[in-house]
Structure formats: C-alpha cells, structure tokens
Amino acid sequence: MRHAWIGLAIIVSAAVPLRAQTTPSDAKSAPTPAENMLNEMLKPAPAATAPATRPADVQAMRPEGYTPPVAPPQLLREGSDVIARRGYLQKLPDGPYSQIAFVDDPSQPKLAPMLVLPNLQLMSMEDAGSATRQNLIFAVSGTTTEYKGKNYILLEPGPEDVSRQIPQLDMPPASQQGPVSADQMLSDMLAASSQPAGLPPPSAEPSADRASGSGALPPKAPLVNVLRERSQVFDRVARLSRSPDGIQEQITLESDGTALQDPPLILLPNLKLVALEGAAADRDARFRVTGMVTEYRGRNYILLQKVVVMSDSDRQF
Numbered sequence: 001m002r003h004a005w006i007g008l009a010i011i012v013s014a015a016v017p018l019r020a021q022t023t024p025s026d027a028k029s030a031p032t033p034a035e036n037m038l039n040e041m042l043k044p045a046p047a048a049t050a051p052a053t054r055p056a057d058v059q060a061m062r063p064e065g066y067t068p069p070v071a072p073p074q075l076l077r078e079g080s081d082v083i084a085r086r087g088y089l090q091k092l093p094d095g096p097y098s099q100i101a102f103v104d105d106p107s108q109p110k111l112a113p114m115l116v117l118p119n120l121q122l123m124s125m126e127d128a129g130s131a132t133r134q135n136l137i138f139a140v141s142g143t144t145t146e147y148k149g150k151n152y153i154l155l156e157p158g159p160e161d162v163s164r165q166i167p168q169l170d171m172p173p174a175s176q177q178g179p180v181s182a183d184q185m186l187s188d189m190l191a192a193s194s195q196p197a198g199l200p201p202p203s204a205e206p207s208a209d210r211a212s213g214s215g216a217l218p219p220k221a222p223l224v225n226v227l228r229e230r231s232q233v234f235d236r237v238a239r240l241s242r243s244p245d246g247i248q249e250q251i252t253l254e255s256d257g258t259a260l261q262d263p264p265l266i267l268l269p270n271l272k273l274v275a276l277e278g279a280a281a282d283r284d285a286r287f288r289v290t291g292m293v294t295e296y297r298g299r300n301y302i303l304l305q306k307v308v309v310m311s312d313s314d315r316q317f
Helices: 002-028 033-042 120-132 182-191 271-279
Strands: 081-091 098-102 114-116 136-147 150-156 232-242 249-253 265-267 286-296 299-309
Touching: 081 120, 120 136, 120 150, 120 286, 136 271, 249 271, 271 286, 271 299
Parallel strands: 114 150, 265 299
Antiparallel strands: 081 098, 081 136, 098 114, 136 150, 232 249, 232 286, 249 265, 286 299
C-alpha cells in the first residue's frame, strides 16, 4: 500500500510541470481577433495589374469617309517677317482695309489672309490692278502686326516696281482672263511699243493732306502737306480722337494745336494701339508717342512704336 501511494505521488508531480509548460504554448498559438485584424492590415497590398490596353492605344471610331479637319494657320507674332510670299489682293466691303490672300506653297508654312496696312506700296498695287483689270498675283514682303486676334502686314517695296507707268495693253476677253503674275504683267508692259496712256508717274512734290484746309474741322484751317512715308514722329504730345468718318482712331499732335501745321495721323492697328486704347478711357488723357509715318491716298498714318501716358503733373505744363 505504501508503495502504491509513492507511485501515485510521482505521477502527479510529473504531470503538473508538464501542464504548466504546454498551456502558454497553446495560448500563443491561438491569436485573438484583434491580432488577426492587425496582421491583415500589416500585409503588403498586392501590386496593381496594368490594364490590358492603354488609353493612348485606343483608336477612336470614325464614320466611313471621315476627313479630320485641317488646323487653321496660327496667328503670327507681331514683328514677324513675311518674305516673298505670293498672293492676291482683295478689297473687303465691310472695312477700311484690303487683304492679301496667300497662295499655298507646300515648301512653306501656310499663311492665313492678312489685312494690309495703308502705305504707298499698297496704293501702287491697287493702281496696278485697276489699270490692268486683271487678277494679279503679287510677291509681297513685309512685317506683321497684331490687333484684336488678327494679323496685319505693312508691305515693303517689292523687287518689281508696280508704281511705274502702266501702259494700256490689249486685254483678252474677261472670260479668258485668269490669274497672272505681277512679273508677267510687268514684262508685257515693258515689251509694249504703244505710247503709255495709263497712270501718271508719282510726283516728287508732296501732296496736300485731305484732312487739312477745307477738310479740317476748325474753320479756316491752313492747307498742309502730308508727311513723307517713313518719316519719324518722335516723343510728341498727342490726344486720341475719332477720324471724321468715325471708323478709325487718330491722334492730334497737341504741341501744334494752335497753328495746325501738323495733320492728324490715323493709327495703324498693332499691339501699341491696343495699349493706347486701354489707357484712353479718360478721353482727356494725353500721351507721348513715337512712331513711323506711312502715306496713303492723301492721308498720313502712324505705326506706333512707343506710347507713354502723361501723368497729372505733366499736364500742368
């Protein structure tokens, strides 16, 4: 009996340490719900799979026979040069300016039609077209300006002088006439043996300004001559006003406001004119202007190069 109790005590003492060793291990192997949630959050996210087709590779569906629109020519920046581009001169019925429509040349960038700033070269081209009654093609060069989303061009004298005497040529019927080049027209004129009977040569004497004398608003205004083309107006005080026809803006040189020896100058469209109009909300404002003068049909025009708004302190003097 004694030996039986000793054996039972050994079995119990051996079982207690064994139970104490296995219980913590069993608790650790069974994580709590909070631990499970944390482990899921710490797992790295699976890499996103790239789409089978990229948007750039998708081609838009077009109906049969569809032709994509041609992008319009871009507006040229002011001061850009146009060199020896061929085009037709067209008179616009709804404005004071003519325009040049350029002939497409695959070797050069396409140009949108440009309005032509008035000067002696434009006058010569118009006279040549009127005398020949032909749809002339001119090779033109010039400098562009910008005004309210449109391009204008100030023409330079071309290689052919269209202002020379234009003889009366034997013209084919109007139905047979087509576009001819200015070079061909001038060659025909030089080869003609008949006595010239067209336009008179330009006079070396300056002509009277149409806005002076009887054409001026003040009574008994003196008759003054137009300024020579490419004359320079430098740092003159001027006021802004409307032309007599109410269509264009012009400036009056104030420093000569009593003697009226300087004719009003019609403003040619460019970015400086935009700035001048923006600063002229006060119609009593005065400006110091610098610019280049052009001549067209008995009037002077000015292409502004510098405009300075005079301050109130300057107006006292």
